[in-house]
Amino acid sequence: MDAAPLPGFLPHALLLSLLLFVIGALGVFLRRNVITIFMCVELMLNAVNLAFVAFSRAHGNLDGQVLVFFVMVVAAAEAAVGLAIVIALQRHKDTLDVDSFSLMKW
């Protein structure tokens, strides 16, 4: 059973989502610590999740909710792999500054 459409709050929710997304993106580009960047990526994902549920609620359609679950599951898996990589990086170089990992160049 679909919930009734409730469009009134949509602009606010999208604005919040945009704000969170931009904060996340700026974090990815401006911070150097791998864990911080990683957390910023999570923030971007969740900003998108917020947009999904907002649209879902506004249009009375559950597809957006379903997609959010997918994103969460994948994000969890990604977190597991990502943190493992972070630990491996720390052990390898004794630092977590992204700019010190630049071997993959010409």
Added chain:
Amino acid sequence: MEGLLEGWAALGRSLMERPHEIVPWVVLVLPLAGFVVLALFGDWMKKDREDAWAGPLACATVLGSFGLSVWVTLRLYGLTAGPGGLRFAQPYLGSEWIDVGGFRVAFSLLLDPLSAVMTLVVTGVGSLIHVYSLGYMAHDEERPRYFSYLNLFTFFMLLLVLGGNLPLLFVGWEGVGLCSYLLIGFWFKKDSASAAGMKAFVVNRIGDAGLILGMIFIFHQLGTLDLVDLATNAGALTREGTGVLGPVTIACLLLFVGACGKSAQIPLQVWLPDAMEGPTPVSALIHAATMVTAGVYLVARLAPLYQLSETALAVVGIVGAATALMAATIALVQTDIKKVLAYSTVSQLGYMFLACGVGAFGVAVFHLFTHAFFKALLFLGSGSVIHAMSGEQDMRKMGGLRNKIPITFWTFLIGTLAIAGIPFLAGFYSKDEILLGTLHAGKPILLGVGLFTALLTAFYMSRLLFLTFFGRFRGGHDLEHHVHESPVSMTLPLAILAAACFAAGRVRVPEIVAPVFRIEPRYAHHVEWLPVVATATALLGIALAGYLYLLRTDLPAKIGSALMPLRSLFEAKYYFDDVYDGFARKVVVKGSESLLWRRLDAGVIDGAVNGLGAFWEGFARRARLSQTGYVRAYALVILGGAVAVLGYLLWS
């Protein structure tokens, strides 16, 4: 089983009923079989000291071919005559060799009087030379190889004269060229021999290019390369005119380039004298009697075409006359016994083309026929002399051999008189007919050249005879002691050929082959004074040579120094070799090196390829700097890309 029997019975029946459909193929294949056996088992024979069988086997195949071709030629006259009294058979193998689009080439032969005469010459003279080789090559280590080449040559030569269309003829044409190359360079450990082989091959290649172009042109114009169809349809070529550069003339001249290459006519005559590096029987068979006459055969075979173009005939006649005269003058100053004969061959081939040029194709074939006998005899005789002299070829070291090797002397004498044109011998009849042809064609200049060449021919051949067989022996004492008559296997062919020199002139070849040329045979009324003049010319030549080389032996040297410019011109062979050598060195080699190699190949072609590579290498060297290795830089590019895509989606 029953079917097999029936098949054999059917084959037997058709063999009895229509032998001319099958026997020519057998004539053709026998020497090839000999070649295959000798080529496959030659080394094995040598190892087991069984190579005494190589020669007799080769002789047997060619003799077998000769016997069968005599039989089938006689049967040819049992056929009903077609238009113009022409009797011919086209043995067809029942399948096509090439069948692409409209281009059809059948596995078919053509047996008519012309190819029958050629086949008899090739197998007849070929057999004698095979037998002669048994004795001449008795001491050679490589007999199986020699006889396998000789057999292969016979096969290709038969294919050349029996082929029913131009492409098959061309296969034979190329094949004899190959065998000529192999046999000139038979003693390939000698540098001059292998160089002469290559020279012959390269010069022939130039002619062959003309022949190929001629074939392509004829097919383009007439749509067929079958010899019978060509003879029938030749007239179609005249639709577009017979002018100086009409299609007929172009076709004929292109084919004549091929004929010039194979038959050593100006300007492609330079290879034949060098070809004397090969064993002497090879010189007799390939470079005198058969292969070099292929050009004459080609022109005669396509006579229906040549008759349509006055220009082409004129070119053929002039080239022939010029070659005849030039080669005869060079022969005057040669000291190598085989070189004299080589230039004599070039000269006589020129004579044949001279006959073609005045439209007397039958007479050209007649001279080809008689020449095959007396020139083979002369070459084999010179081989016998060289054999007796333990390999010495310089006539200045010979002399007085007539009592030491009498059989060789008498047969050689007959050959000399035959080529000089003494009555009752072969050369007299054919030469007389050629002169008559020039007279009838109203070409007094060609008649004059012919007579003067005949004088020179009689002179240089007598000079050869007197220097070799008369006077004192001029070699060393040891050499004189060693001189001996050749074995029977060598003297028997000499005797048979000498007999043939009497008989060959009696065969009315021009009348036999006349139907092939699709013209009314001109039963030319004889001109009484011509044989007299011709005979007088020959006798004058002989007498002059006798005076200079028997009585006043001091005179030749004086005349030589008095006419120094002329003599050096003859000795330098009219500078053809020097000009070609200069051309090859300066233009071809230098041009290839500086222009084609360094400029065009290294500069333009390599430059383009390498330049393209260098350009992209430089581009990549700069472009790869974008791969910084910083994760955030890549993320920025991704962001930029995402923004660009989004922008495009929103604003388009």
